[in-house]
Amino acid sequence: MDLFSHSWSALLGAVAATPDEDFERPSGCSGWLVRDLVCHLVVDAQDVLITLVTPAEGRPTVDAVTYWRLVGPPAGEDPLDALIPRLAAAYGEPRLLKFHLDDVGSAAGRAAELADRTRCVRTRDEVLTAGDYLSAYVLEWTLHHLDLVAHLPSAAGPPAETLGAARAALEEIAGTPFPAVFSDGDALLIGTGRRAPTDAQRAALGDLAAKLPLVLG
Structure with a gap:
């Protein structure tokens, strides 16, 4: 199973199925509404599109797990974090935001399917294979899928397969497994x-x- 495509398709489908009025609800990302998350x-x-067309020479410097850096709690100083709510509000209507995500998101999904996963790409001043880069994003998509549905109890959550893969990645980052009594969702949240x-x-x-x-950052 291509977990990148599986997790991304599930997330895009969940956004498409979110009623417009729910875009004003809080998401699981502290301080962001659902519209901001989208x-x-x-x-x-x-x-994803930019990285997959940015080839790199040399050996990988990170892999799917070490791509993620442990950073401190948000300090509210990241310009992009501050920009996102303003940009989301500028869309005005949820349908426009949904359309843009479907347009760009579908292109990213196609680019991932066509990518040579053995080829190295560059992002964030690091080099890694396209396959490792896409694998790293399974954790990103799964966490944000959980963020999307955090306050939408009737919405569909992430697929079981991607929850398991994301948990395994987070356990590698932590350097130890989470207790077996934790569900995959509990471990991630x-x-x-x-x-x-x-x-x-x-x-x-x-x-x-x-x-x-x-x-993670």
């Missing part, structure tokens, strides 16, 4: 600080609790 996905899709653990979950985490949240 606007961020447009930027992400553009990044608690591991990245999107949800606080219950007392029982914190006890199950043991020493891992001190490493959390894993804020």
Whole structure:
């Protein structure tokens, strides 16, 4: 199974199925509405397109796991983070935002299908194979799918296969597995600080609790 395509198609489908009135609801990304998250996905899709046509010479410097950097909690100083809500509001109507994401997102999906996954590409001053780059984005898409449906209880969540793959990636980043009693969704949400653990979950985490949240950048 191509997990990049599977996770991306599921996320695009979930956005398309989101009623317009729900675009004003909060998302799972702190401080962002659903419309802001969808606007961020447009930027992400553009990044995929740009990266896949930016070939690189030399050996990879990162892989699908080490591509992700652990960063501190958002300080509100990232210009792009500040731009996203203003840009999302400028669309005016959710249908325009949906259209743009479908347009750019479909192109990103086709580019991924056509990419030579053994070829090296450059992004963020790093070199990695196109295959590793696309694999890294399975974690991104799955987390943002969880963000999309965080306050939309009737919406479809991420596929089980991509939840499992994203959890495995986050466990590699953490350097240790999450407790077996955690569902994949719980591991991802608690591991990245999107949800606080219950007392029982914190006890199950043991020493891992001190490493959390894993804020990725």
